[in-house]
Amino acid sequence: MKIGKFVQAGRRLKNDPLGFLLDILILIVANLLIPIPLVGNLILEFRGFALGALGFLTVLVLFIFLSIGVVFATPLLIASGYLNSIFPQSVHASSQNDDNFADVSIPQQNPFGGSGLSYVTITAYFHDPNYYLTFGKIHTGIDMVPNDTYFQNSKTYKTTVKMIPLSSLSGTVDYYVDGDGGNTVVVTNGQNSLRALSLHLSQVFVSSGQTIKAGTPLGVMGHTGFATADHLHYEIQINDNGVWTPVDPLPYIQ
Structure with a gap:
């Protein structure tokens, strides 16, 4: 068988x-x-x-x-930010440099434009004691959100219907995701003496190594990383003998 x-x-x-x-x-x-x-x-x-x-x-x-x-x-x-590089958002294409920003290496305006703080509301100040009591951390910048004046007058907002922070100085971009998962854009001036940081962006329009002018759209305000709601953490650091040291950004907003 x-x-x-x-x-x-x-x-x-x-x-x-x-x-x-x-x-x-x-x-x-x-x-x-x-x-x-x-x-x-x-x-x-x-x-x-x-x-x-x-x-x-x-x-x-x-x-x-x-x-x-x-x-x-x-x-x-x-x-x-990889998806943004593959699938560019339409808001990016419609975002243009704000000519109201002077081509400067030392910031003079807040990232949302306007005169002084007319376009924004500050929700947490530099070394804000309430921030420390709430989160147990020293606040090394200022937190801001656009106000009604911004929504009524900002050309950028009217064009895109997005809250888009702009670079407050001309310089070179460094983009990275911080330890908390937040999209962070750093713009360092040509003298390597000062840099401005914009944190928590939901979308990023610039890339590391890119040279930009003041008024260039950086991305869309969001709450990525260590954040409880949409806002922009804006930080100024100065080069103190090779050590980047945070300073109060308010004196750099006129």
């Missing part, structure tokens, strides 16, 4: 080698998954259905793994 089966298998291998190998593969997989010979033989008898089921399961497993990958990868891609 066994000899007859071997002879039959040999003829099958000679006449249809691909089909023979496929049947062997199905039988091995079936017995690995369900180690009962009878079940393996039944699956072999209905190999067409078995192949269809195996293909469906393969596609299903791949779909599940891809879905999990997308779920975990998307926040990282958004935080890194």
Whole structure:
């Protein structure tokens, strides 16, 4: 009986080698998954259905793994700004430099424009004691949000319907994601004596190494990183013998 089966298998291998190998593969997989010979033989008898089921399961497993990958990868891609570089937002294209900003290496305006603080409301000041009591951290800049005057008069807002901070000085860009996952843009002047930091951006329009002028749109205000709501953390640092030291930004807003 066994000899007859071997002879039959040999003829099958000679006449249809691909089909023979496929049947062997199905039988091995079936017995690995369900180690009962009878079940393996039944699956072999209905190999067409078995192949269809195996293909469906393969596609299903791949779909599940891809879905999990997308779920975990998307926040990282958004935080890194990589998606913005691949899929430029229409707001970016419609954002233009604000000519009201003077081409300066030392800031003179707040990042939302206007005269002095007319376009913004300060929600936390430099070394704000309330901030320290609430979060247990020294506040090294000022937090600001646009006010009604901004919404009524800002050309940038009227064009984009987005709250877009602009560079307060001309210089070179350094963009990175901070330890809390916040999008941070740093603009350093040509003398390497002062730099301005803009934190928590939800979208970023500039890239590291780029040279920009004051008034260039940096991104869209958001709450990425260590933030409880949408706002801009604006920080000024001066180069103190090679050490970047935060100072109060208010004297740099006229």
